[in-house]
Amino acid sequence: MKLPICSRPLSTPTTRRDFLCGLTASLGSLAMTSMLAKDYPSSLLKASATDQGPLWPKEPMFPAKAKSVIMLFMEGAPGHMDTFDPKPELQRLHKQESTLAEEGDPFKFFVGSPFGSRKVGQSGLDMCDQWQYIADPEVADEFCNYRGCQAESVNHPEALFHMNTGSRLGSDPALGAWTTYGLGSMNQNLPGYVVMTELAMPQGGAGNWSNGFLPAHYQGTRLRPEGSPILDLKSQPNKTREHQRRALDELAFLNQRHAYRHPEHKDLAARMESYELAYRMQTEVPDVIDLKGEPEYVREMYGMNDKETAVFGRQCLMARRLVEEGTRFVQIFTGGWDSHDYLEEGHSSRIRSVDRGMAALIKDLKQRGMLDETLVIWTGEFGRTPDNNKRGGVYSLGRDHNAEAMTMMLAGGGVKKGAIVGATDELGKSAVDVVHPIRDLHVTLLHLLGLDDNKLTYLHGGRYKQLSQFGGQLIRELIA
């Protein structure tokens, strides 16, 4: 290997050409191809991860229905009977002593939903009367309401971990990590797996979007809601982009000479490339998340002009933009659903805060012809009980945690449109039809992405690990 000759006199300012001169010498095809990745249709990119970097787009194992995922995570667990799975019988039993209490339980009483429900759209999906925007037939008929999923834990962090990683223990690879491991990402200048949260992280924190035992490239990148979207993305305030470029050039200068002395060390090129990717991300990430250029009607559609809906709406719009730019998996966490009391106020305010953004997201994806290839999932970590304890001697109108029944909404990406799949019993205590554990849901989501859970494995600690841990069943009823 010959040392590259850079013709730049020592004191002149840096140019783009010099930068490339410095770069290509040590990175060769790696850097160049990575930069071009986003410009190629995925069908042309059959390269394996080792050839082109771990996030290089990979072909699915079989023809995929969905290319990307947007998961709207309602942390705290929405009550299914107060959102999409109405229970008239529960209404009738309101405040009567619960017949579901087990021996040793304190006095419990049934809680009817504070909301009325109606059938919406052509398909007649059930939605409580608090949903305004997604009840629009244009949106409503896109959804599939699944009522058969069962969680295992009634503890928030464990159930969150379970829904996100397939394991109750946390810090195992998340669904998004497995997805990017299986499919790579369509844009090498943006993170492939993006997580958005409120100011406070959900319970269990980053363990919910961890790469676990998968390589670190697959961990979720959290876009922080305030301050720097990615930690230290910005230079120090007194350092300009030109200053940064010059520092990177000096770094490349030293690194090249070092690489020349250490031809045996294979990791050097990848680390050099990570700096150039960082440099590109410094402009691309702010571009994608800078919504200033969005027209007023779009901002209005996503509810960004209303304090109550602005945060979630903004995140939904960012999710759409990210997916459009090639990010594979986006997750938005929004909390406050844990209504043990004041169910009416709690759930109605939560519903208002997500309704508009969610509807806008579906419409927007549809208009752009992206919905068919984008799987949208709305879910909590479990459901809620039909009954409640008294609290401080008062009938507190709320609900407890319930692992046996929950509700979720799916749209786009190859799921049935306007369908209700599965059922819970007449009180909503337990799923009774098309009943599946979380692992089956995971298997199904991977399937829609063209990935076979049984083959999407990673050798760790001597075992081929998989998302579902022990394999699972496809929930065929969900698939269009």
Place this chain on the structure above:
Amino acid sequence: MRASLILFVAFATASLSTVSAVVDETEMERLFTLKIKPMLSEKCFSCHGGPGKEVKGGLKLTTLEDFVKGGEFFDDVLIPGDAEYSFVMEAVRWKDPDFEMPPKENDRLSEVQIADLEKWINAGAHWPDEKRQNEIRLAERKVRENEEGILIDHSGGLSDEWTYRRYKPEDMWAFMPIRKPAVPEVPTKTGNPIDSFVGAKLQEAGYEPAPQADPITLIRRASFDLTGLPPSPEEVADFKMAFKQNPDSAWTELVDRLLESDHYGERWGQHWLDVARYSDTGGMSNDYERSNAWRYRDYVIRSFNEDKPYNEFVIEQVAGDELVANSVEDRLDGDEEAISKIHGTGAYTPQETEWMVASSFLRMGPWDSAMVAKPEARQIYIDDIVNSVGQTFLSTTMRCVKCHDHKFDPLPTKDYYRLYSAFSTTQLAERPAAFHPKENLNGFEEGRAMVEQLHAFAAEKKELLHEKREAAAKAWFTERGLEYVDYASRKELHDDNKPPRDIGLDYIDEGRLKVREQDDWIWERRKERYQPMVQSVFNSHLPKSVNARKLRVTDKIEENEMTESFILLGGSLKAPGERVSPGVLSALGVPVDPAGDDPYIIPEDLDGRRLAVARWIADARNPLTSRSYVNRIWQHHFGKPLAANPNNFGAKGEKPTHPDLIDWLAAEFVDGGWKIKRMHKLIMLSDTYKQSTIHPAREKLETVDPSNDLLVSFPPRRLTAEEIRDGMLKITGELNTELGGLPVMPEINMEVALQPRMIQFSIAPAHQPFPKPEQRNRRSVYAYRARGQADPFLEIFNQPNSNDSCEIRDDASVSPQAFTLLNSDLVTDRSIAFAVRLIREEKSFSKRVSRAFELALSRSPTKEEQMHMLDYVENMRDYHKEHKPVPVTYPTKITRSLVEEFSGKPFEYEEILPAFENYVPDKKATDVDADTRALADLCLVLFNTNEFVHVY
């Protein structure tokens, strides 16, 4: 037998798909019974015919008749005598994408299994009746070793099939007794047996080892390896000089000096803490403080520095509290009153304290009892500790044995529950134990004062809300002409006779009250950090309370409330099977009581169970213990272990690249009294360790041995997160090398420090750094570790999450690392401090540049580099004259916003940050002139170089 086999093969090949008459029927019956049937049972019956199970595709495989009949999709699944046209062959070969059987990668049949199946079908698919199968099986069980593998003695599985299954001897390498292998007769320069073992493999492969590395590389390698810090330029110069005169003695002296450094324990203690899952909090939804965990961290570091024999180190961690109990009982001659007084006050001897602190190992896992019923909370703890002991000391994963006999290793679920039983009387508690004379108690006063300030603030806010509530309650009682009853006593009253629980409080008050009540005990709890207490355990049958918020030693309970353990079928508390006694893993052949009926059983006394387990682990004959630890030692010297899964030596773990070497090292370790420093020296004085990273035949070797399993050259590695941070601090001269003590609060990314972090019902208090630079700029091993909030700098450089035992750290290069090293306050501050140091120490620009290279990279710049960097600094001087830095400010309070849990409505409250009241920041860009900032740019680039972050 061999003859008949050969005969059969001859026949079979001669008449493959024609007739079955010519095959040896006995042989085929044996093939079916011993291979085909167990395979069907393991791989197929769960979907195709196990009793009481769903039958997929209508296909049952449990009888020959059903097999031949086929299912919904095919009637040609099995055609006896004709494998080619039997669809089953296509399915197991995964030829048809719709029928790949078994469908999971993990379950796929091996080539040998497929060949057996083919052979069996072609020979006519012999399926002897049950009686005949039994005869064959029973006869086979008398054969210790056959072509299928070896039988292993153990306490027995849930089925005979499992009990008598066979293991490939090479899979069982770690479970077999260690016989010290003879050192191969390969010429070496050192006479070091390690070089002979490595050399023997090299000779076989036809390669010479790489030449010796140059002295600069060697001193950097050794310094990071043994202390986690770079050598100073003076140390480098001295070593180069000595090396010139006598390379061997210079090297020996260097290794000796580094092994004597206190930084040795900090570095090697960290490796242990990775495996033990060290953390200052308990994780899960509450992330409760473990206020005294730091004492365990210092115990570990001390043990390494004092070169404590590893067998003692093991026993102390598994049963330290029992050693204390025995010691106190002995020295007080059984005087019960005096004994109980000592345990109550913690007036232990230094040795006893040391043991007590060691037992914190048993408290390192993430654990919380919130929202979990008591029996389940106990089960979660015991499962965790059994698994942790298995991984940590025995390099054996136990998790799967909880539910069933181990799929691959000779570990019956019975043995799991014997170990489970041994830990079933282990209860968690914070226990008093006088401080050890070697413990660092600096900063207690200051720390306590700040906690008291924070506590007083929370308590006052809480009190005001209580007063508001009680005023409303009084009015309520008065209105009804009832006598006021205080809050606590109201619980007893009937609902109709008392006001609502939070009367007088709106949702904002309710939210704030919850926060303040939470803070009240958080700070109350934090005060325990300054108490002579230990996160420890005690022995008792059923525990009184398992609330992780506060755990104390409780009275021992009546004898008739004995804890009993059962095999829990499928790991479920609801499915107890056979009752088990405490005991150990039986497959290793190491007894706890050689004279006992069952030598692997421990007496069911309340005390002594863990000590028996501990002594069994530390028994010189236990083949896993010494292999496990020498493998870890090797791993950290070479960046890669001999056996690639240091937490799993089972059949599914990677096999060692040098099986004889690992055994020789293990035997040598035990022979040398389990002394760790001796092993370091042995390894580091070998030529194998001193090799260059570059081999002359590099390009060829890349294809022959891409992962360098031959150890033909030294593997380069990236610095760990702690080495990067500590290294920078040493280079800038900021590092305070004080040993041990309270968890250090360094300055972490301020956005993260102040961001809200959810815990149950509230937000955890903000991370507040220590106010003075010398308090903050300590080694990373002393930094506060909260499971719920990592230091983002360390996390991004792959400091492991302490929820799982980390056998080996990841070191992938990801872009966020570049952001951190280029833009973070942490690295910017270091670059300023580095520049300030350079300016202080050297007058001329060119000397400053040279010194910068010497400090950061242990070498002088080349002429080209020197010129180039001078030019860079020159340009940056002009730049910085034009670009003024922005001052950094630190808030003394922060407004938090939270959604009230019950109403779902947001509310705000204020949190105080007293640490920033008299805060002394590290030197900032605003404190220095443009010259310094320009030089700092160079320093920052150096910290980012590949050369700085890797060791060769």
